[in-house]
Amino acid sequence: MKNKSYEYDVALSFAGENRVYVDEVANSLKEKGIKVFYDAFEEASLWGKNLYEYLSDIYQNKARYTVMFISNFYNEKLWTNHERVSMQARAFQESREYILPARFDDTEIPGILKTVGYVSLQSKTPEELAILIEKKIKKDQTFFRRRWSKLSTMISPKPFIFSIKIADKSGIPVKNAKVVLVAGNSTYLEGNSDENGIAHVLIRTRKLYTVLIAHPEYPAVLFPNMNPKEDIEVTIEKTEGFGSLVINKSGQLPMMAGKIEPILTSDKKYALYADNIAIEGGIPQPCDFELNKSLSLEDNAGNIIHLTFRFFQGRIALVDYCVHKLF
Structure with missing residues (x-):
């Protein structure tokens, strides 16, 4: 993937009922020097625009990431669903994470799988979320400056540890989960989650991997075409009578x-x-x-x-x- 220049580091997509929280996040990001698309900062730009076309362009082409603030209100709004469709069109075109879900509650959003890693806002302040977004963006920029090949594969000058944290819906760590990273050439790496729900995998070669997670008390989880440039957190949900296994x-x-x-x-x-x-x-x-x-x-x-x-x-x-x- 090319190191594309974006007009915004991050765009914020939310329902008006959650504006108080999002406003604090946006202002904190702005103070940190993050280029953020937030409608209250764009009144002059939005004035007189065809908002349907303009917002489609923003959420599909002009931001490196989009934070989707998921709530029961978000799922009911016409404009947020329009923004969501634009984001998902972009996500389908790229082999990396683009939509960053942040959840006020457990509302199901079309096209956002329960297995997609998300941030819970129930115990996270706006400032803490802004810090997390800043960290995500800076890691992404650092990754691109290293100039990985267009095939996203090369021998890394130094081996590094890729970590996956696995927890249930209540935030309790899930130990003894099997984690396997399978490359396109069918080579693989393995790990198991410890008592803190964290699995560590030593990576020597930069590739795209399909990440597999299995546990005898939880359904299987699969993330295709993941670039392990930074650690991830995964929330898994127990289903009575179901388990999973890597063979x-x-x-x-x-x-x-x-x-x-x-x-x-x-x-x-x-x-x-x-x-x-x-x-x-x-x-x-x-x-x-x-x-x-x-x-x-x-x-x-x-x-x-x-x-x-x-x-x-x-x-x-x-x-x-x-x-x-x-x-």
């Missing part, structure tokens, strides 16, 4: 005797072998499968698991599973 070549599912082994066939299809496990009632193996489509597996003790592959590349697979309890 390297082959693996064993909880409560099941026998192993499973996904493969890529000669005609580039996904297929699954299962040792002493029936697939879909006993159809011949290897059994073809599709990503995000569930399979039913049963072992010799009658234990049943519903399995869904979320990712498969090289010999690394990310799966969700749901245990069917016998009574």
Whole structure:
């Protein structure tokens, strides 16, 4: 990616009901020398403009980042939804994070997945958020000054540690989560979250990675095409009866005797072998499968698991599973 020059370091998208908080953030950013698009600073520029076209251009082309202040009010407004669509059009075109969600509450916003890392504003002051935004922008600028190749891959002059912090909705750290970074050439790096919910991965080669996160008590999380130029925080949500697993070549599912082994066939299809496990009632193996489509597996003790592959590349697979309890 080129080191593009932007008119604004960050644009702020919010509902009017949250203006008091956002106004403090905007003024703090301005005092720090951050170029911020905030409507109250742009009255002269907005006067007489076709706002539909002008704001589309701002949120799609003229800011390095956009902070989306998510609340129940945000989801109800015509203009904020227009801004959101413009942001998402930009996000689809780029292989890096552009939309930075900041949540007043848990309102669901179309196109913003629950697995996307966000900042909770329930216990964060406007000044603390402004400091975090400043840190994000400065790290981004430092990264581009290093002149990584257009393919986003080169040997880093010094190895560095990439850290991922994983917590649940209540902010409690999630330990023993498996974290795997898979590069486009199918090489991979691994780590596990500690008692603070943090997984550290030593990176020696600058690449784009797909980040996989699995835990036996939480559904799988996947972030494609991530450039690990800075640490991230991830909030995951527990779903009763569901868990996830990263499989390297082959693996064993909880409560099941026998192993499973996904493969890529000669005609580039996904297929699954299962040792002493029936697939879909006993159809011949290897059994073809599709990503995000569930399979039913049963072992010799009658234990049943519903399995869904979320990712498969090289010999690394990310799966969700749901245990069917016998009574």
